[in-house]
Amino acid sequence: MTGHRMEREHGHWAALKAGQQKETLMDGGAHDASFASLLWQAQIFSRAIAALGAGFSYIGPRRRPFNITDPEISFPHTEETVSSWVLFIVSVLIPAAIIFAVSLLLGPGSTAQKPSTSALLRRKVWEWHAGWMGLALASAITFAxxxxxxxxxxxxxxxxxxxCKPDLSRILDSAAGAIGDQVEEGIILVTSEICRGSGFDLDEGFRSFPSGHSSTAFAGLTYLALWLSAKLGIAIPVLRSPALERGIVGQESKTPCxxxxxxxxxxLLIFPLIPLATAIFIASSRYSDFRHHGFDVVSGSILGIAxxxxGFRWYHLPIRRGGGWAWAPRSPQRAFIKGVGVSAYADDESTVVVDEQMHSRATKPGGHDVAPTRAWRCDGETDSLQKKYDTFSKAPESRLFPKxxxxxxxxDCDHDCASCEVHLPRNFKVEETRKLYGHVKPWATHMLVATGKSDWVxxxxxxxxxxxxxxxxxxxEPSNGKLMISASNMPMPEDASSQPPADRPTSVLLLPAFTIVENVSPSSVPDxxxxxxxxxxxxxxxxxxxxIDLENQSDSNWQSTAETPPITPPISSVITTPFTTxxxxxxxxxxxxxxxxxxARCGQxxxxLRREFERHLRPLGLYRDLHDERPGGVGVYFVSHIGGHKFSANVMVYRRAESGDGGGLGEASQCIWLARVRPEDCEGVVRFTVLQGKVVKPERQLRGGFDREKGLSLSE
Structure with a gap:
């Protein structure tokens, strides 16, 4: 079984994707090593597990004493129905070939939003690679x-x-029991010393538990059945949780059960049933060929299934809720260990295909629908609610914001602040080589939730x-596009803690509308x-x-058109809400x-940075703390993860329009997303980015953003 396709932990792949090599496959460049060598390097770990299993074979089994009158070990030695080579081909090579073909030819499905050719190829290659890694892990662990x-x-x-071909003349010399030769029935147990047979064939006679054919067949073919079920959406339908609907949404679902x-x-059942039926046939043949007892076959089968x-769940999302996709590669900083205080091995930069949106109702290749669930939206699935506005162009770095x-x-406009009073810790290290621009996911609305805290789970x-x-x-789901949600340190109402959790009010800030909505509770989120x-x-x-002014619209003239995303009818004519804006x-x-x-770098x-921003804003009369409601000025807030911790510190600057009272009804005209910001950069950010909409160090710090006056948005 040493010919298995195996893997080392896929940290190498994650490192390639993140750009730690000069040019990587994940970045679309040509790497110096061939693709075959990359796969080889990524399979070392599972090969090591398989090699460990092979090494056991050279040790030789313990030869358990036996009774030469036992009918359970007296069956004839027959020809195998399924040889070891046939087992390897059927349980490993054929599943590997099917995974390769399906990954490259069929995925993503017809309903998935098609990215660029290079991004599509990277998606296919990763799905293929993850499929092989799961198969290798399952087979190697089973073998060992x-x-x-x-x-x-x-x-x-x-x-x-x-x-064994026992030599009955040696029965007394091979007695295993201390009193076996003293009882009337004669010798009860003997050792293998009574055997005239020897070598490998005799060793094999003591390797009955568990059945290797059964475990290997069920490992490879059950994995294939699970993998195909995920890709084709083959799963028993289930009802959504009533408790979830009552506790989170605050009301029962109106969707009939x-x-x-x-x-x-x-x-579609034929696709998982054929591998499973094949595994059952192989396992059953070991019983009919007199190679294993029934318990050995059942035990080996259970081991293989486990x-x-x-192997499947290590690399793939759940069948019902995962959309058929594999997990993304690990973050390069966590390729080999996560560390204490870090919640996951992946971050927002760990996706293979950049900026693919999701589908709230993804149709599988078989033609059936999977009920939507916001909790398990997966990269690569299209989103029927996501709108693409052709009036906005995807701006190159040089056009989005002036330098x-x-x-x-x-x-001195591009010089660091010479009077900076604070500095980052000496051991504060961030990724400095990767190009930043465009490596953010587009969003339609940014919602900040007041929590009164600066750190969260x-x-x-x-x-x-x-x-x-x-x-x-x-x-x-929001009908106007992707919602980015961030927790913030904006204060909560003073009486919030006295309310039940589901009705505990807080405030949210909607951007780019620059609108505060108050009296928002978890149970009122759908409204x-x-x-x-x-x-x-x-x-x-x-x-x-x-x-559209919803407050002034009447039911008679409210409607949605093909050009306008469907929106809710007038608030006053539909429902009375507790919200104030x-x-x-x-x-x-x-x-x-x-x-x-x-x-930890974000917390440091x-x-x-806030202290340094305050130092530069106060002399200008622009600094506003959390409780300062004076018009104008600059609010400085803490928010939760927005992506790219390895590029700390991340800073987002929202700017109102310069004209009139704020241009488009007081809304934000620009968002400038910077990274790798240090205290000595704060003076330039205030003078030029905040006040003028310019970027001091775009090559090193600009990640993306939008400019609604120019009709430009971040690159995808």
Whole structure:
């Protein structure tokens, strides 16, 4: 079994994807090593496990004493129905070939949004690679456990006496029991010393438990069945959790039970059933060939199934909720160990295909629908609610925001602050080589949730009884595009703690609308999305375009058109809500990632940067703290993970339009997303980025953003 396709832990692949080599496959470049050598290097770990299993075979089994009158070991030695080579071909090579073909020819499905040719190829290659890694892991672990157990147990096969050819004249010399030669029945147990047979054939006679053919067949073929079920969406429908609907959404689902799922086409069952039937045939042949006892066959089968499940789930999302995709590569900083205080092995930069949106109702190749669930939206699936605005172009780096010009802005415009009073810790290290621009996921609306905290659990959607959690599990999707949600240190109402968790009020800030919505509770999130988020302006809404005034519309003239995303009818004619809204009072907003639980660097850098921003803003009369409601000025807030911890510190600057009272009804005209910001950069960020919309160091710091006046957005 040493010919298995195996893997080393896929940290090497993650490192390639993240750009730690000069040019990587994940970045679309040509790497010096051939692709075959990359796969070889990524399979060393599983090969090592398989080699360990092979090594057990050279030790030799314990030869358990036996009774020469036992009928259970007196069967004839027959020809094998399935040889070891046929087993390897059927259980390893054929599944590997099927995974290769399906990954490259059929994925992604017809409903998935098609990325560029190079991104599509990278997606296919990763799905193929992850499929092989799971198969290799399942097969290697099965092989090692099976061989090791065989050697330790040394259980006789049903055909042992045919292999042993016992010499009855030596029965007294081979007695295993201390009193065996003293009882009337004669010798009860003997050792292998009575055998005239020897060598490999006799050793094999003591390797009955567990059945290696059974474990290997079920490991490879059950893995293939699980893999095909995931790719083709073959799963038994289930009802959504009533407790989840009551506790998070605050009301029972109006979707009838029978409409919450649908059975896949029955013909699809043939794809997982053929591998399983083949595994059952191989396992059964070991009993009929007198190679194993029934218990050995059953035990080996269970072992193979367990290892198949482990290999599949190690690299792939759940069948029902994963959309058929494999997990993304690990973050390069966590390729070999996660470390204490880090919640996951992946970060937002660990996706193979950049900026593919998701599908709330993904149709599988078999033609059936999978019920939508916001909690398990997966990269690569299209989103029926995501709108692409052709009026906005994907701007190159040089066009999105102007760079400071020494001839206009002064000779020192691109210099670091000479009077900086704070510095990052000496051991503060970030990724400095990778090009940043365009490596962010587009968003339509950015929602900041007031929590009164500057640090949160690893994923803010996991904050129990929070608005973030309610948004994650809400069955109401924003109709105007992707919603980016961030927890913030904006203060909560003073009486919030006295309310039940599901009704505990807080405030949210919607961007780019610059609108504060108050009295938002977890149970009211569906109404918040329907009545305020969906009708809100987005990052790709042209600045100054008239928005539908819901408060003044009547039922008779409300309608949606093909050109306008469908939105909710007038609030006043539909429902009375507890929400109150007001405009955000400040002209500019600086967001600093302070999510220490996700990455300690963010927790270190955010307070230092805020102190330095305050030092430069106060002399200008622009600094506004959390409780300062004076109009104008600059708000500086802490927010949760926004992506790219390895590029700390991340800073997002939202700017209102310069004209009139803020241009498009007081909305943000620009968002400038910077990274690798250090305290000595803060003066330039205030002078040029915040106040003028220019970037001091675009080559090193600009990640993306949008400009609604120019009709430009971040690159994809």
């Amino acid at each position: 456990i099976t061989n090791g157990t065989k050697e330790v147990v040394g259980k006789p096969r049903p055909d042992l006496l045919s292999r 029978r409409s919450q799922g649908a059975a896949p086409p029955i013909y 290892c198949a499940w482990l 400071v010009d020494p001839t206009v802005d002064g000779e 690893g994923h803010v959607e996991g904050e129990k009884d929070s608005v973030m959690e309610a948004v994650k599990y809400s069955k109401i 918040l999305i329907r009545l305020h988020v969906s009708p809100s302006s987005t990052t790709t809404t042209p600045l100054g375009q008239a928005r 007001r405009p955000y009072p400040h002209k500019y907003l600086i967001l600093l990632c302070s999510h220490r639980t996700r990455d 850098s955010a307070p230092l």
